[in-house]
Amino acid sequence: MTKPTPDSSSSFNFNNVLITSAVVILLVITIAIVFISRLADSPTAWQYLIEHHLAKYPQMEITDVYKLVYQGTGGPAHLGGNPDSIAADIESELAQVEAAPEELIERICPNNKYIRINLKSFKLQQGDVHRLAEIIAASAPTNPEWKTAFIHRWEIVGQLIQQDKLPFTVQDYSDLTTQVAQQNYPPVHHSRAYITTYQPAYRVVARKIWEKQPACRLD
Numbered sequence: 001m002t003k004p005t006p007d008s009s010s011s012f013n014f015n016n017v018l019i020t021s022a023v024v025i026l027l028v029i030t031i032a033i034v035f036i037s038r039l040a041d042s043p044t045a046w047q048y049l050i051e052h053h054l055a056k057y058p059q060m061e062i063t064d065v066y067k068l069v070y071q072g073t074g075g076p077a078h079l080g081g082n083p084d085s086i087a088a089d090i091e092s093e094l095a096q097v098e099a100a101p102e103e104l105i106e107r108i109c110p111n112n113k114y115i116r117i118n119l120k121s122f123k124l125q126q127g128d129v130h131r132l133a134e135i136i137a138a139s140a141p142t143n144p145e146w147k148t149a150f151i152h153r154w155e156i157v158g159q160l161i162q163q164d165k166l167p168f169t170v171q172d173y174s175d176l177t178t179q180v181a182q183q184n185y186p187p188v189h190h191s192r193a194y195i196t197t198y199q200p201a202y203r204v205v206a207r208k209i210w211e212k213q214p215a216c217r218l219d
Helices: 008-039 043-056 062-074 083-094 119-124 129-139 146-162 170-181 192-198 207-212
Strands: 105-107 114-118 202-206
Touching: 043 062, 043 146, 062 114, 062 146, 062 170, 083 119, 083 129, 114 119, 114 207, 129 202, 129 207, 146 170, 202 207
Parallel strands: none
Antiparallel strands: 105 114, 114 202
16 A cells, blocks of 8 residues: 655645745735834824824914924934933922823824823822833934934924914914024923913833833823
């Protein structure tokens, strides 16, 4: 009685299926990465994000939009990389804010690269200050070209205003742009109206770093 021999054609087909599946998965991942990266420069995506913030914070001024785009592109770039110094600043601010059951995380860019961590909620949940400081220090952008990307996105905001897609005047945008351009586009404070009305207290972190080991519960 002859023994059955392995069907070489079946083995070949199975290997082809595996290779094809791997190629398809790789292609899907590549497309997703490209889509997410382009989302960060999509005028429509920025329009929707800014409109979302306007609905939540109707007293937003053009300065607050600048700050939103700046943080959504450069994260905590201006805070430096010293966790001890960052932790001291957080502790100082926490001593002045009241704990509150507010939303802990807030989106600040279309691709969710950076997020704001609400210190009022962070305090309520008794978050780990030193862990948060380490996350902030690790979240600063390593690519020096991030400011070029920010300028491009700020120009997108200007285009949206010119097209009457955002409720700000071209003059206000132009005046602020002239002012910050002379200083090489620095970080700015929130507007007085924004601070008075909403009393913001937060820190900006990279979402991926935060999600690996958050500094407080994610209730």
